[in-house]
Amino acid sequence: MRSDYDGQTCSIARTLEVIGERWTMLVLRNVFLGLRRFDEIQRNLGIARNVLADRLGTLVEHGVLEKVPYQERPVRHEYRLTEKGIDLWPVIVSLMQWGDRHAPTPAGPPVLLRHRDCGGAVSRHLTCEACGAALGPRDVRSLPGPGAPPDHPLLVARGAADGG
Incomplete structure (x- = not known):
């Protein structure tokens, strides 16, 4: 693996070696939102197939995602978050919230995060802003926000889950 941060003794630099390439955080966002198949991710992002294959390969190699077969003939895989990948949830949420505050879309946030138990x-x-509970990824639902376009990964994933 090529290192862009040779000689740096830095946890951030080591992290960027795994998730710092262009497209990687958007690939992870899509997996967190329910798009797990190569073709779904590729179609939604409009990313070149070879670039996506490289990003997914790196994430699998580093144990952030795992490839799980969902079809035998021909063999096809989906990509699921490992515990190591799920540990990136606070990073994804922080980036999303920063964007909502400092680079908002006119229509509002594309995604709303709500506590599963109380809706806060x-x-x-x-x-949770309503009940004060400490939250992790399994405690939160992602819902389409007012700024979600029709091709937003959350809506695409829901359509796929509904058979659409």
């Missing part, structure tokens, strides 16, 4: 919004500190 997720704070910047990853707690």
